[in-house]
Amino acid sequence: MKKWIAAATASVLLGSYAAATVYAAPEPSLEPAKEAGALEVRRSAYDRLALMTGLEWEQVAALDQYERTLRKARPKARPKLGSWAGLYVTPDQWSGYLNPDKEDRNSTSILFFGGIGKDGNGDGKADPTNDIDLLYSQASAVAKMGSSSDDFLIGVWEFYHNMRAVQRVNQFAQLYRTHGRLNLEGSAFPVPVGTHYSYRSTWGTARGWGGHRTHEGTDIFADHGLPVRSTCYGVVENMGWNSYGGWRIGIRDLDNRYHYYAHLSGFDKSLRSGQAVTPGQTIGWVGSSGYGKPGTSGKFPPHLHYGIYRDRGMLEWAFDPYPLLRQWEKAEFKARKKSKQAK
Numbered sequence: 001m002k003k004w005i006a007a008a009t010a011s012v013l014l015g016s017y018a019a020a021t022v023y024a025a026p027e028p029s030l031e032p033a034k035e036a037g038a039l040e041v042r043r044s045a046y047d048r049l050a051l052m053t054g055l056e057w058e059q060v061a062a063l064d065q066y067e068r069t070l071r072k073a074r075p076k077a078r079p080k081l082g083s084w085a086g087l088y089v090t091p092d093q094w095s096g097y098l099n100p101d102k103e104d105r106n107s108t109s110i111l112f113f114g115g116i117g118k119d120g121n122g123d124g125k126a127d128p129t130n131d132i133d134l135l136y137s138q139a140s141a142v143a144k145m146g147s148s149s150d151d152f153l154i155g156v157w158e159f160y161h162n163m164r165a166v167q168r169v170n171q172f173a174q175l176y177r178t179h180g181r182l183n184l185e186g187s188a189f190p191v192p193v194g195t196h197y198s199y200r201s202t203w204g205t206a207r208g209w210g211g212h213r214t215h216e217g218t219d220i221f222a223d224h225g226l227p228v229r230s231t232c233y234g235v236v237e238n239m240g241w242n243s244y245g246g247w248r249i250g251i252r253d254l255d256n257r258y259h260y261y262a263h264l265s266g267f268d269k270s271l272r273s274g275q276a277v278t279p280g281q282t283i284g285w286v287g288s289s290g291y292g293k294p295g296t297s298g299k300f301p302p303h304l305h306y307g308i309y310r311d312r313g314m315l316e317w318a319f320d321p322y323p324l325l326r327q328w329e330k331a332e333f334k335a336r337k338k339s340k341q342a343k
């Protein structure tokens with residue numbers, strides 16, 4: 001069992017990016033409203049839950065963050081139950097499928113009927129509208145298998161029965177571990193601003209070369225060899241050749257978005273799959289690789305193809321990166337101007 005889950009996780013982490021059905025969809029909102037729950041409140045809750053369950057705070061935070069991203073992707077199907085905790089469960093899951101009392105708040109009878117509901121805050125009730133009870137119910141269900149990193153991943157598998165969920169939670173925990181904090185917001189334009197490049201909105205237009213899928217991303221035309229930088233805090237999910245994208249890198253962020261950089265001429269040699277990256281970090285260089293066997297190059301002018309996909313649990317949706325690119329570019333120009341004025 002352990003070997004199996006480790007192998008499966010590794011193959012998901014290292015395997016080629018085989019997107020489940022990809023639909024073109026507009027992103028619901030460019031700047032999602034800030035979630036309730038200050039970061040300090042969340043952090044102290046995660047610390048408390050870590051003590052209660054034997055998990056690391058980063059693992060508790062990753063579980064909660066994964067649920068938050070699922071809610072963000074499908075807010076109507078997964079409404080908020082508490083005030084900020086991510087976990088969404090049905091009354092059946094909380095109280096147990098065979099429990100005749102779907103409003104059961106007694107943790108002993110819930111346990112008897114196989115529900116996940118638990119009392120985390122010690123008020124004598126397993127309350128699915130209480131943040132600590134929600135977090136404790138999820139974390140202790142996962143921690144049942146043990147707290148080593150293998151056992152943790154098995155626990156996540158047992159909870160979701162979905163390898164993508166296991167991979168996400170593992171990536172999020174890795175990001176929190178690397179940086180030691182919850183706040184990992186920040187952005188960068190994917191090539192250095194102020195250099196020679198051009199791009200325009202091409203969402204959904206037919207591809208200019210090869211294939212007949214619609215264009216899922218933005219092409220940034222630039223000279224061969226211009227640095228390509230991570231736009232976000234994230235974890236390298238895929239690196240290597242794919243027949244459309246050539247040498248490509250896929251990076252997963254804490255928002256459960258997959259950032260796809262294609263047609264590179266090469267990768268930064270120090271990068272590895274599973275490694276954390278920061279906004280502005282060089283990950284590779286603009287090139288014209290792709291549309292053929294590994295190594296094929298020069299079938300089109302050098303450019304960076306940049307795409308963003310959002311994981312909705314079982315499948316990923318592409319959305320138009322153009323408005324975000326404009327926003328990130330503007331933010332960097334502004335920051336540059338400020339730092340020049342300061343000097």
Ligand SMILES: [Zn+2]
Nearest residue numbers: 217218219305
């Ligand atoms: Zn493109």
